Amino acid sequence: MDRRLVALAAGVPVLAAGAFALNVATGDSVAQKSVTPDYIEGTVTSGKGGVEAGVWVIAEAKPAGTLMRKIVVTDRKGRFVLPQLPNAKWQVWVRGYGLRDSAKTPARPGDELALTVRTATTKVQAAKIYPANYWLSMLNLPDASPDYANRFKLSCMLCHQVGIKATRTPVTREAYDHGTKKAGTMYATSLGLQRDALLDSLADWGGRIAKGETPKATPPRPRGLERNIVITQWNWGDKWAYAHDEVATDKRNPKLNANGPVWGVDIGNDRLLRVDPKTNKSTAIKIPTRNGWNTSWCEASRGPGQPVGSGGFQTLGCPATAVGGVSAYVGKYHNPANPHNPMMDDKGRVWITTQIRREWPEDIPAQCKSDPAIAGRSHHRQLGYYDPKTKKFALIDTCYGTHHLQFDKGGVLWTSGDSFVLGWFDPAKYDPARPETEATAQGHAEVKVDSNGDGTADKPIVGFNYGIIPNDVDNSVWTAQPSTGPRGLLVRYDKATGKFESYIPPPPGSGPRGVDVDSKGMIWAAMGGSGHLGRFDRSKCTQTWGNGEQCPQGWTFYKPPGPVLAQSTRADTRTADLHYYLWVDRFNTFGMGKDMVILNGTNSDSLQIFNPTTKKWTTLRVPYPLNAYQRGLDGRIDDPKAGWKGRGLWFNDGLDPVIHNEVQHGWLGHAQMRPTPTSR
DSSP states (O other): OOHHHHHHHTTOOEEEETTEEEETTTOOEEEOOOOOOSOEEEEEEETTSOBOOSOEEEEEEOTTSSOEEEEEEOOTTSEEEEOSOOSSOEEEEEEOTTEEOOOOEEEOTTOEEEEEEEEOSSHHHHHTTSOHHHHHTTOOOSOOSHHHHHHHHHHHTTTSOSSSHHHHOOOSHHHHHHHTTSSHHHHHHHHHTOHHHHHHHHHHHHHHHHTTOOOSSOOOOOOGGGGSEEEEEEEOSOTTOOEEEEEOSBTTBTTTTTTOOEEEEETTTTEEEEEETTTTEEEEEEOOOSTTOOOOGGGOOSSTTOOTTTTSOOOTTOOOGGGTOOOSOTTSOOOSSOOOOEEEOTTSOEEEEEOOSOOOGGGSOGGGTTOTTTTTSOOOOEEEEEETTTTEEEEEOOSSOOSOEEEOTTSOEEEOOOSSEEEEEOGGGOOTTOTTHHHHTEEEEEOEEOSSSSSSOOEEOOSOOOEEEEETTTTEEEEEETTSTTTOEEEEEETTTOOEEEEOOOTTOOOEEEEEEOTTOOEEEEETTTTEEEEEOGGGOSOOOSSSOSOGGGEEEEOOSSOBOTTOOTTTOOBSOOOOOEEEETTOSSSSOTTEEEEEETTTTEEEEEETTTTEEEEEEOOSSSSOOEEEEEEEESOTTSGGGGEEEEEEEOOSSGGGSSSSSOEEEEEEEOSSTTOO
16 A cells, blocks of 8 residues: 555644645655635735724625625734635625725635725714714703613614614604604604604704714724624525524523524514524524414404504504504514514423414413403413424413513523513423313412511512523522613512512613523623613622612622713713623633623624623624624534534524615624634
């Protein structure tokens, strides 16, 4: 046998050199099969010949029929590497703060590019790609109080960013008046925010922008670790997709479903969305309801004799017709199921909160009607799951309403989404073939606290429970009520004793929405109203009973990067960002370390990563498509031995409507942290 082949078979190292390899031990050349690189590399320079550091290089292609993007950042010498590219014809271009977008250059993996860009010639030209929060920082709200800002952010910004082109360019009061009547819920929201005064403020804002005023602050280019980030995107759904959340794995075990499909829910079109990262294809599955229930969410009522729309959410295609509102998109969201949040169990089944029937009080399950906390009230959404193995749905009726859902370490599913009770469901007690187990597998408890310390729960806490997380460290469950009272609150449920506690954030914090827990049992909250990251440490409480004001010392607030609202003071530091949700990386799925807190920068095209040890922030900016409205996120480890290539964060764009997006299509995102900006 040829000694070179023997050396190769024995594992003797060789150095690649074109179509040949050099045997290090013997010095002989050995023929080898050519391998096509899976990356495109190059440099970015400006028209003046200088290198452009900290700018984004974006590549787009359709390797399997689904539009796919890869986004990286240049290093200090203007170099870049677009890694892990399927073999396809890519269009590559550059975007950066202070620059005009470059022309698109065709390329294939293995190519080396020299890309050139031109500097923006005016402030207006440069500011076109600024995140929405920079534009929002120019708005003078009609009421300078923290309470008004809290309500404004927790209502106006729950569907789309405020500060994007679609919201900042109506210019006149009449245009804003017309625009805010295009959706019934938006019009109702404006009434609660002093509509006339709000329209005046918006017209002043839009008018100043039309005259050429731009944000005072300039967003910084990525630096440090921010230049090591790789973002991959896949289109899913379509131009009408209202993709609310995604799930890639079991939150308790990030190695589950390794390299498998990532799932999302399209709340606007009743679809379960799916992207296979191995094939780069996206698909969709229709979500069913029970007994022919087929009324879209915006047309649903709360009961007999109640007005149309009283039981729903009037968004795209559901105008405020009573006051002359019109929409060009009537019927685009036909969503009787309006699924909201997916979560994966240890069997790989995708659980969702979804409406399977009318939410009329008379339609609740029979076993619930004797409970005064349930009877006579509306409780929106129920439960369901999709089994990818059998390709079948199971739909489950519940006494309580559902919105978000999380599994505890024992496999019990805990749900938010009810204003009166906390509900749970035990899949181990449920058999789809035995309908009676639907009742025996579920339970609920009225949210009621001991307000005076006598050991008896006497005060109901009525408010919409939004975020939810089981804390397996102390066997408790926590929910967040962002809009209860002027500042919102957290609710704690002790599974062993059945007792509730509530904790109201002191100033400057307000509006807790998303809630999560780290490996030590510390509670973290996305303060949607004030724009902070909140941490609550119950061990600091000298008193746990009360109306919620009893433990201000348990709270700590951290201000993320970005501009504040125009009327903020040094004391309240209300940011112009909205933090829709958050996620704690307990298993180091991203590679920055255990227990990193990742906050949705929903109004800033970003994920904001907080290191609890150093108290420092890292901004993961999504520069394209603009108006990246971040909602659900989680992390997955596909291969623990593959370094940065085997792990990453998953997140989605959930702008409503997606037609406000720079690219009018829903998409799924995957972010990875590599060792350097040019790692291949």
